[in-house]
Amino acid sequence: MKRTTSRKYVLTKRLDNYFYGVNNAYLFTADFFKQALRRPFHFKELVNQCYEIGLRALPLITLTGFIIGIVFTKQSRPSLEDFGATSWLPSLLGIAIVKALGPLVTALICSGKVGSGIGAELGSMKVTEQIDAMEVSAINPFKYLVVTRVLATTITIPILSFYCSVVALIGSYINVHSEENTSFVIFFKNAFSTINFLDLWTAVAKAVVFGFTIGIIGCYKGFNATQGTSGVGKAANEAVVMSMFIIFVEEIVIVQISNWIRTF
């Protein structure tokens, strides 16, 4: 009997903590929208963060995008050859890279590279009382640290996503060119022939939502870090795990919405 009560207590406590966390995350996000629209705007810090985030992720995105382009082309070719449809390869690559792989791969890389960086940076500022120091100096740390970083990821990740798609398509083109001697113009013309306006907007919307997710989760985890240096590591780790999970959920939701719009 005692054991059941104790189990019940643990379960209720866990549920309590879970809903408390959800409510806190909601309030944190609501606070972002409230404060993002209010003066003062820290443009200089926003530009600085965009530069930092872009620079931090650029080498990895270039490498990954290029490799994905080559590997995806190499793996798709045999299947299309079976049906004698290799001429469809550029179109397939265009659809796969621009609509799905570009935004998703960029988001996953950035959640690892940028999200963890934000979580660790803010977490370390929190546990060393640097955030409190801002607060007692009459500076709004949420506005200076959170709003600028979330806006920076929301702006930068779509740009990085576009860049990743271009690099992946160049990788694909190099592979296609080496096999079939296809010209650059024809490859890209075919690659984009099956992509319409809605596809492009879906890709942009996805990248914007992913960027926001990475920024807000990284900031939320960092801003609420506790328990000294171990808390910093935990914040960075949770920022990556949670943002990756939410990115996959968002991917499904956005694709569903896009397909639903397409039916009209």
Add this chain to the structure above:
Amino acid sequence: METLHVIDYNETVISIKDLYKSFGDLHVLKGVSLDLHKGENIVVLGKSGTGKSVLIKIIAGLLKPDKGEVIVLGKNVDKLKLKELNELRLHIGFSFQNSALYDSMNVRRNLEFPLMMNYPKLTKKEVDAAVEEVIEAVGLKNKLKEMPASLSGGQRKRIGIARTLILKPKIMLYDEPTAGLDPITCTEINQLINEVQEKYNTSSIIITHDLTCAKATGDKVAILIDGQFAKAGKFDEVFNSNNELIKEFYNYNFIQ
């Protein structure tokens, strides 16, 4: 060391009445009351975990009390809106235990930052002049280009104090200003606290468990034991008392 400033007992800059604060089941402050007068230095002594830092964090509006009133410069901290609280915070300097310098900024930027964020219309010349003044006050003029990571513990404390002084506060709150420092640096920091008070005419609450610091900087000391002030008054008055807990605290420090 004798302090040369004049204490105005008619003007209370901080008035704390019956303050309570708990964290879950842990009751940290249990009815604390304290008055800080203009020009006065009060040292709050106590063992680790007795809620000394919590007390000054409540004064600065970083934590909310469960019960009780904190009046700072005539304003009830708990009842202020964020904008009003920030206006009040411009008059409060807070020196953190670990200095809390911004790691990503060099010393100059650390000092400029609060000024530029609060007074964006200041010219570069005015900001530079303010930086020069405070860095000279703490005696680290040659460290402006250095990053916080390259400074010693004592230098970090000094820069932390300089950063608060740049906003010309009326009240200074020091959280363990001599913690983790060697005896010579402790003496230098104690001197600096007294110099700050004389030069900037501040009133201060100094949180410490270091009796040398308490004696050197405090006009009054108050001992926080088990969430309440066991005794407050002049240093000798307090430590000449027959209270066993105070004696225990004194002897422990003496042995240390």
